[in-house]
Every structure is written in structure tokens, then in C-alpha cells.
Amino acid sequence: MAAEVTVNDLLDDHVALEVECLDRIYLNGYVPNLQVAGQVVTFMTRHLGFPIPSPAIMEKIGTRFRRSVRAFAEELGIPIVKFARDDRKVDVMRRYLDAQARTGRSAVVAVGFAQEYQNVFSSSERQSPSGVPSFGFYKADRRVTCFYFYLWDADFGPAFIKICAYFPYPIKVWLNGHEWAKRQATAAGIGFTALSNGFASCEDPAALQAVCDRLGPGTINVFFERWMSRLPLPLDDADRAAGYWWELSMRQIEVSRTIVFDAPRRARAFFEALVGDNLDIGRPDSVELIFTGKHETRGRHPKVAPVYKTKVVTRDTDVTVNAFYKHSRIKQYLKDGRALRIETVVNSPDDLRCHRRLEHLDELATKARDVNARLLDTERVGQGCVLASPAFERVTQSTLTEDGRRSPALRFGDPRVMALLGALCVGLNAALGFTNRSLRAQVSHLLGVAYTVNQASYDLARLRLNGLIERLPHTNTYVLTPDGQRVAIFYTKVHDHLLRPLLAADRPPAPAPLRAALRTIDDHVRGYTDQARLRKAA
Secondary structure: OOOOOOHHHHHHHOEEEEEEEEEEEEEEEEOHHHOOHHHHHHHHHHHOOOOOOOHHHHHHHHHHHHHHHHHHHHHHOOOEEEOOOOOOHHHHHHHHHHHHHHHOOOEEEEEEEEEEEEEEEEEEEEEOOOOOEEEEEEEEEEEEEEEEEEEEEOOOEEEEEEEEOOOOOOEEEEEEHHHHHHHHHHHOOOOEEEEOOEEEEEOOHHHHHHHHHHOOHHHHHHHHHHHHOOOOOOOOHHHHHOOOOOEEEEEEEEEEEEEEEOOHHHHHHHHHHHHHHHOOOOOOOEEEEEEOOOOOOOOOOOOOOOOEEEEEEEEOOEEEEEEEEOOEEEEEEEEOOOEEEEEEEEOOHHHHOOOOEHHHHHHHHHHHHHHHHHHHHHHHHHOOOOOOOHHHHHHOOOEEOOOOOEEOOOOOOOHHHHHHHHHHOOHHHHHHOEOHHHHHHHHHHHHOOOOOHHHHHHHHHHHHHOOOEEEOOOOOOEEEOHHHHHHHHHHHHHHHHHHHHHHOOOOOOOOHHHHHHHHHHHHHHHHHHHHOOOOOOO
16 A cells, blocks of 8 residues: 655655745724724814814815815826725726736826725714703714725735725725735845745745745835825824824734645645545535634623634635634635645734734734644644654653652543543644633533533643643643644544544445455454354343
8 A cells, every 4th residue: 555645745845935924914094092082072172173073073074085085086097986885896906906017106096985884983962051062972883985095006016095084084904915025025136936926936935035024014104104195185284293193903914824835736735635634534515613612702702702613625626724713713725726825814913912003013923923833733743643652651641740740641542531632633722722711612522521610620730740731921821732732633543543443444434345354354253252162242
């Protein structure tokens, strides 16, 4: 029988290029001093000088902004495009972006507009005792006009800035890190060939990685300020001088790791090995492992309980693997038929314990890169187990730690131990860590009975004493050690992929030759039993 190809074989011997880079970057722009009703009143009275704060002031500013957008477009000969409800906006704007890209000059290529729901200020009127009307202000979701300024930037390539035409004028900014890296590599004289969104090959991979590492908050802020100085805006220089201006925060950040194989068949073989290692029988269209229950939260409890799940989707011969965590996810897929792309898509920086403001982008990117690395490392370990392991031998029996403490055994075959280590094999636990709460939900699901807080605490203690997990400083989150990864996967693989199939090898779906061989062995055993004149138990 030919040896099975593993992910380690492919990653060790057939990688032509590996690069990590920020991918899609989606940011919020907000005015910090216009977020609550009292700040609105102060803006209208102390800054603008109106005696009575009124929604008419908002309308006046919004009307002036809408007119300035149309005047801006007419002056520069820029098309104004109305988006239909089901339009994919980037596809509508593609021809304008492509035309400007051919010139190589930065410009606003088109202005799109649409009615969209935005969280803006509404007002309510009430009469004062003196009969003078007064207004209260509150945030609400309202359907208002939004302008999309589609840009082609000499540094970033295609991008857009969306500005809401209603108070307090929230902004969205969309950029692509790979497009920025391509232009910087070209300017630095680094030869490369491109994927559809990335790099297929490079003459100097180390220099390319150094370019990707340079993209950070400073570069993005320069882009933002450059275009905010050119676009029509609802706030002006006087507003900015008074402290009313936009700051950027992270809305969605994609941090990618692209591994290009030396031939397309290697990339397909990677996913064949990955899927074959994680699905026991056949290849269904979709497999989901969903873990619900109580999970760690910070601040207010969410209205909808978060769902933690892993999903494997196959389309023809392509495979996409998604691991969902709170608001975010990790995805793996085949890029242009020849590269493995791993992306951590952070839809809420809180998921990785980061603050939202753009200045924390470097911290978030570092944590997301670590997530990508741990996921790939887990897949490596999953296909690198050996049948003789010192860690396996150590944890199967009670031992003493270096400081003289007794380390309880994790006995192979014990239902609770198998459920515990099976839960630790979940990719999210290896990549992002786990807490007492999240582990309880997963073990309960696998064990089929309630798994209590005390049981989880005891099991976490013995995992830690055996050197299989460690606690992250200043958190309630645990991560697997290298030994922990190997033991969890070894226990689970031997039990689920070796012993369980062998114990059921006398019936389908076991291969017919194996069933025939077992029948022959059974006949010989029965013959020896009969010759010994031993009867079967009643």
C-alpha cells in the first residue's frame, strides 16, 4: 500500500512562497465628541452659536453637504451612480476603477449613493413651561442617504470612503493590504507575480515580507487624511479646530497567511489530506460541529448567544474550512487553485481582546497572525503523531511533578478523558484558547451527559499538572502546549480512527477483504474452541 501524503510532507518539501499580510481592511470613522445627546447640544450651542439646539440645524448641514457632493462631481466630471438594492457595489464600479488604474494616477473615479440604515441622531420635540419649543436627541437606526466615493490610490489601488449624509456623519473606509503591498514591492524593485489578491511568486521573499510588515496605522492614517482633504465633507476646518473631526476604528480586519505550493496538485493534495483526516466516512457537502451553552463574555451580555462552530464546505474539488468564534472566524481555502490561504477575519477586536481604535491595529494583527500559526501547527501535529510518545506514556499514569506535586493520570479509554481530549482537538481551542465555560459546553456535547464546573476545574488542574495546557497571564483562558496538542490528537486518533474502526471491522463499511480475513480468523478460533470442548457462554 502506498504511503499516505500528509500536510507535513507538503509543507516541508513543496512550498514555493509563504507570506503574511493584512488583507481587506474595513474601518469606521466617527466623531468622538458627537456620540451622545449632550455633545450634540454643545456642538449646536457653544460651537455653532445657535440659542436653541434643533433638528433644523442638522438638516441645514446635511443639505449643504449633499449639494457640495453634486457640485464636486460636476466640477471634476465624475459620474454619480445610484446603487440598486441588490447591486454588488464593487462590480458596478469596476469599470471606472480599471480605467483609472491604467493611468496610474490617484483620483476619485465615481460617486455612488444609496439609501441605507445608519445609526444616526433623531430628535423629539417637547414644550417647555414658557412655551418655547425644546428638543431631545437620541440615537436610532434610520434609512438615510450614503455617498460612496470610489477611489483609485497610487499607494493602495482601489478603495472607497463612504460618508453618511446625516448627523453625526459616520464614515466607512475600505482598503486592501495586498494591493498596497504590490505597489510598494514594485516601487522597491522587488520582482513578483500576482495572485488574484496576493502573491504567486517572488524573487526576494524576505524583502516582500518586510514590505508587508510595514503596513500599519500610520500608513492608513496618511491615506485617510490625504483623501479627507480632497473630498467634500459635512464638517469643515472650523469644526476640526474646535475638536469635531473623525477618528478611525477597526470594523473588520482580515489577516492572511498565503502558502504557495510548487504545483497546483500539491495545493489540492493538502486539502485532500486535511479533509481525509477530519471526516471519517465520505465527503458530505457540509459538516458542522456546533457548541452552545455558556461562554465567556465581557461587558454587557449579547442579545443573541454566540455560536462556536467549525464548518467544512466542498465545492467540486475545492474546499473551504471555516471556524467561527463569537463575531469572527478563521477560514482556509484554495487560492487560485495553487495556494493555501489562511485568514483570521476579525469582525470585533474584542474577540481577540484588543481595543477598537486604529492605533491598536499592530497588536490585533500580531494576535491574528498567531491564530493563523496555531491553526496550521495544530494541523501539522494532527498528521505527525507517532505510536510511541514519551508524553503519552507519562500522562497515562500518575506521576510527580518537579515540585513534588502528584499529577493525576489521564487514562486512555475513560469516557470522560476521551471527551475532554476530544474537545481539546477542536481547531478553535488550539488556535484561540479556551475557558472553563467554553470547555464545559464542548465536553458535555461529546460526553452526552452534564459536565459540571467542579469536574471541569479538576480536569483543567490535571491537564496543567501534566504540562498539557498553560494559562495565559491575566486571563481565564488556557492554551495547549506542544505536548498537549500531541496527546489530545494522539488519544483521539487512536480511539476514533484506529480502535473503533478495528472493533467494527467485521461489518460494513469495513473493506470486504478485511471482513473476509476476520471471518477466516473467527472460523479458526471457533475450531480450536470446539476441539478444546469448551462451550459458549449462554
